[in-house]
Amino acid sequence: MKKAVFLDRDGVINEVLTDRVKFVNRPDQLYFLPGVPEAIRQLNKVFDYVFVVTNQGGVGLGFMKETQLHAIHAHMIDELQKVDAIIEEVAYCPHKPKAGCACRKPKGKLIEDLAEKYDVELSSSYMVGDTDTDIIAGKKAGTKTVFIGESDPLADAAFPDLLSASKWIIQHIE
Structure with missing residues (x-):
């Protein structure tokens, strides 16, 4: 069996709700x-793998088309690949936040x-x-969980950014 890290996108990989960008729609x-x-x-x-698992309710709410989301993910993967940072695949939920679908985090289906x-x-x-939804999704799927932010009582660990978190994760591989 292989080992993987599943990353949320907005707020973990890229800026969201900052001075520069509110939401990523392009x-x-x-x-x-x-x-x-x-x-x-x-x-x-x-x-073995690094994946992205992300809720993208903006598609279901009509703020962007699914083709735009694919372009965003292709751009993200390409830009990372230029510096030898590899995302194997992006899995996303395009549904509205309260659609009741099986794939939206905090459910663990994407993972x-x-x-x-x-x-x-x-x-x-x-x-x-x-967010708590990321941590709950990880717990439901059976992974260890790391929160990016000040703290989350549900998470196994918390760090201010992905770089700090990655160092801890690497030290705690089983």
Whole structure:
């Protein structure tokens, strides 16, 4: 079985609700948070896969089309790849926040589906997010969890940014 790190996108990989950008609805609105490419490169060295799992309710709410979301993700993957930071795949929920779908975090389906597809051992993997919904999704799927922010009582650990979190994750690989 393989090991993976599952990353939320907005607030973990890229800026959201900042002076520069409110929401990412086009590729040119995606700004990486400091240290993100380096963190992903470090994770790539010790994990079989790094994935992105993200709720993108803006599609269901009509703020962007699914084709725009694909362009944003392709841009993100391409820009990271230029500096040898590899995202294997992005899984997303395009539904409205209260649609009741099976794929929206805090449900664990996005994580579970990727784990099944890539033969990932969830108990040896990590979910990294900046909201309770990310942490709950990781717990439901059976991963260890890391919160990006001040603290989250549900998470196994909390760090101010992905680079700090990645160093801890690498030290705690089983």
